[in-house]
Structure formats: C-alpha cells, structure tokens
Amino acid sequence: MIKTVHIVYFSGTGGTALVAAGLANAFAGLGIGVSKTQLGKAEQKEDVAADLLVLLYPVYIMTSPKPVDEWIASSATVKNIPAAVISVSGGGEVSPNTASRVAAIKKLVQKGYDVFYENMLIMPANVFVSLNDDLAAMLLRAVPGKTKKVASEMLSAKRVRKKPLIWDYLFACLGELEKKHSRSFAKRLKVNDSCTGCGWCRSNCPRGNITIEDSKPVWGKDCVNCFRCIYGCPAQAISTSGFAKKLVLKNGFDLLLLQQRTQHITEFPPVEQIAKGRLLKNLIKYLRD
Ligand SMILES: Cc1cc2nc3c(=O)[nH]c(=O)nc-3n(C[C@H](O)[C@H](O)[C@H](O)COP(=O)(O)O)c2cc1C
Numbered sequence: 001m002i003k004t005v006h007i008v009y010f011s012g013t014g015g016t017a018l019v020a021a022g023l024a025n026a027f028a029g030l031g032i033g034v035s036k037t038q039l040g041k042a043e044q045k046e047d048v049a050a051d052l053l054v055l056l057y058p059v060y061i062m063t064s065p066k067p068v069d070e071w072i073a074s075s076a077t078v079k080n081i082p083a084a085v086i087s088v089s090g091g092g093e094v095s096p097n098t099a100s101r102v103a104a105i106k107k108l109v110q111k112g113y114d115v116f117y118e119n120m121l122i123m124p125a126n127v128f129v130s131l132n133d134d135l136a137a138m139l140l141r142a143v144p145g146k147t148k149k150v151a152s153e154m155l156s157a158k159r160v161r162k163k164p165l166i167w168d169y170l171f172a173c174l175g176e177l178e179k180k181h182s183r184s185f186a187k188r189l190k191v192n193d194s195c196t197g198c199g200w201c202r203s204n205c206p207r208g209n210i211t212i213e214d215s216k217p218v219w220g221k222d223c224v225n226c227f228r229c230i231y232g233c234p235a236q237a238i239s240t241s242g243f244a245k246k247l248v249l250k251n252g253f254d255l256l257l258l259q260q261r262t263q264h265i266t267e268f269p270p271v272e273q274i275a276k277g278r279l280l281k282n283l284i285k286y287l288r289d
Pocket residue numbers: 010011012013014015016017058059060061062088089090091092097123124125126127225226227
C-alpha cells in the first residue's frame with residue numbers, strides 16, 4: 001500500500017520540473033504524501049524514506065543526465081522499495097529515446113529497488129527543432145492530465161515495464177560513453193560582447209560549474225550539457241560551436257515565456273493539422289491519447 005512518494009528529478013530548462021510539479025499535484029490529489037528532491041550538485045546525497053521512489057529526468061541523447069547517475073550511485077542500498085522511472089523528451093517513446101532508461105533502471109535495480117513502472121512524457125523540445133506555439137502549448141496543457149494518469153497507474157501497482165529493443169542496449173552503452181565527454185561541451189561554450197557579467201549563469205548553473213572572471217563566465221569541468229546557461233542568459237550572449245551548435249534552438253527556449261505567450265489560446269486546431277511529418281508521429285499519438 002503506497003502512502004508516501006518521493007520524487008527525485010533533474011531538470012535543465014524547466015520542462016521536467018513542470019512534470020515533477022504535475023506529478024506531485026496528482027499524487028497529493030490522490031491523498032498521497034509527496035516529497036521532492038531536485039538534483040543538481042554532485043555532492044547531493046539523500047536516502048529515500050517513502051513507499052515509492054519516482055525518478056524523473058530529461059532524455060539527453062540515448063541516456064540520463066549525469067546528476068541522476070550520481071544520485072543513484074550515492075544512494076543507500078534498499079530492500080525492494082518500489083520505484084518508477086520516467087523520462088521526459090521532445091521526441092517521445094521511440095528508439096533511441098527508449099534507450100535512455102536502460103542504464104538508470106539497471107543501476108536502480110542493483111541498488112535493490114523494484115522498478116515496476118517506466119514511462120516517457122513529452123515536453124516541448126529544447127534542442128533540434130522548435131515546435132510551433134500551438135503544439136508546444138498543447139504539450140504544456142497536457143501535463144496535468146498525463147501526470148494524473150501516470151500517478152494513478154503507479155498507485156495501481158500494475159507492472160508496466162517495456163522490453164528495450166536489442167539495439168537500445170547498444171545505444172544505452174553509447175549514451176554512457178557520451179556522458180563521460182560532457183566536459184568537451186563546456187570547452188566549446190563562449191560569450192560574445194553582449195555579456196554584461198551579470199552572473200545569471202553562475203547563479204543558475206545546476207552544477208555550480210561557472211565562475212566569473214574579469215566580468216565574464218568561465219566554465220569548469222563539471223558541465224552536464226543542460227543548456228540552461230545558453231537559454232537563460234539575459235543578454236543571450238552564450239553560444240557554442242561544433243555539433244552542439246546544431247542542437248541549440250535559434251530562437252531560444254523559455255517555457256515561462258511560452259506559457260505567457262500562449263495563455264490566450266482557448267481552442268486548438270486538430271493536432272494532425274498542425275503536426276506534420278514523420279518525426280511528429282509520436283507527438284500526435286501522445287496528444288491524441
Ligand atoms: C543535450 C541534450 C540532448 C537531448 N537529447 C534528446 C534526444 O536524444 N531525444 C529527445 O527527444 N530529446 C532530447 N533532448 C530534449 C530534452 O529531452 C527535452 O527538451 C526535455 O523536456 C528537457 O527537459 P528540461 O527542460 O527539464 O531540461 C535533449 C536535450 C538536451 C539539452
């Protein structure tokens with residue numbers, strides 16, 4: 001019988017944080033006691049004292065963000081505490097996104113958790129391609145309904161585990177390798193002359209990985225590729241180069257602004273009309289459901 005839930009999550013640009021808040025509301029609405037931990041710095045340690053652990057994180061190219069792995073590694077061994085793993089992505093439940101839970105689930109199981117539930121929620125993507133406002137707003141407004149459904153499924157204790165595709169195991173290994181090179185991403189980050197040295201990036205980096213030297217940010221070795229500094233910089237002065245540059249959305253990414261910009265929309269066209277193309281197939285299905 002689940003009476004208390006602990007949600008552990010990492011969020012770079014706020015999407016997963018909104019899902020965590022939605023889930024917390026959904027559980028509370030069902031009479032469950034909820035606590036939350038937002039992951040950030042490497043030294044963060046905490047043991048779970050709840051009937052159910054929910055681990056929640058954004059998909060970062062086939063894998064989970066580094067703070068999630070660190071949290072699992074530093075957490076105490078438990079005896080069969082039920083756990084759920086939920087990944088949040090822009091593209092939805094399609095390979096290689098499905099590979100992003102393989103390693104995290106394996107590590108949780110090694111710690112003694114009984115991972116009985118896994119799922120993927122979709123939020124407006126903060127990389128590759130910007131969604132149009134209608135679609136992005138639809139995804140944001142789907143959060144309460146989707147999280148309520150997911151919370152009820154978890155409480156029903158039904159086993160919802162998805163068998164990874166064979167190649168997902170390979171993608172998962174590649175994802176683990178890629179994470180080791182997140183440092184090279186930080187090496188490519190730079191500021192232009194618009195930087196005012198305001199320190200927003202330093203204060204908001206989830207890892208405390210930015211210092212200000214001579215009124216300009218300097219990135220340390222502990223970058224987790226979350227893009228928060230790039231999108232949050234008030235002067236839009238931060239950019240990157242190489243492959244990562246292709247990931248960054250040209251018009252930026254700000255969920256709060258998006259919410260404000262789209263709050264007047266009361267009626268949406270049918271999702272099939274605005275989501276065209278094979279890449280959005282998953283998204284259409286998700287919103288239709
Ligand atoms: C470095 C990086 C890699 C990403 N890789 C993927 C990916 O492979 N597939 C996908 O669907 N979304 C990908 N995304 C998008 C995020 O998973 C998605 O926007 C998520 O909602 C972001 O959550 P957040 O706002 O809590 O950081 C990536 C985002 C970043 C920053």
